[in-house]
Amino acid sequence: MFSIIKTGGKQILIKKDDVIFIEKIEGKKGDEVSFDQVLMHDNKIGKPFLDGVKISGVIEKQGKQKKIVVYRHNAKSTHKRKYGHRQPYTRVKITGAKG
Secondary structure, three states: OEEEEEEOOEEEEEEOOOEEEEEOOOOOOOOEEEEOOEEEEOOEEOOOOOOOOEEEEEEEEEEEOOOEEEEEEOOOOOOEEEEEEOOEEEEEEEEEEEO
């Protein structure tokens, strides 16, 4: 079966033993995490969340994605700006569901 959780402002479809990349959350490698904002689990749909259902996982890595280059240019002027951005993420392995 699968579940849908909400984390980092996004909704993610997960199954047991999936590895997901989410917005950075607090914790170190090997720490247990729990997601309590479950929108759907075993064909039960919440309004908006299911009560008493939690999805558990283990943090595998804290890191940053590849750099993207943002280049801004205003036409008809000499104003130019170039900068980069690396989004932090957390890699989580889903271990199971409770509830």
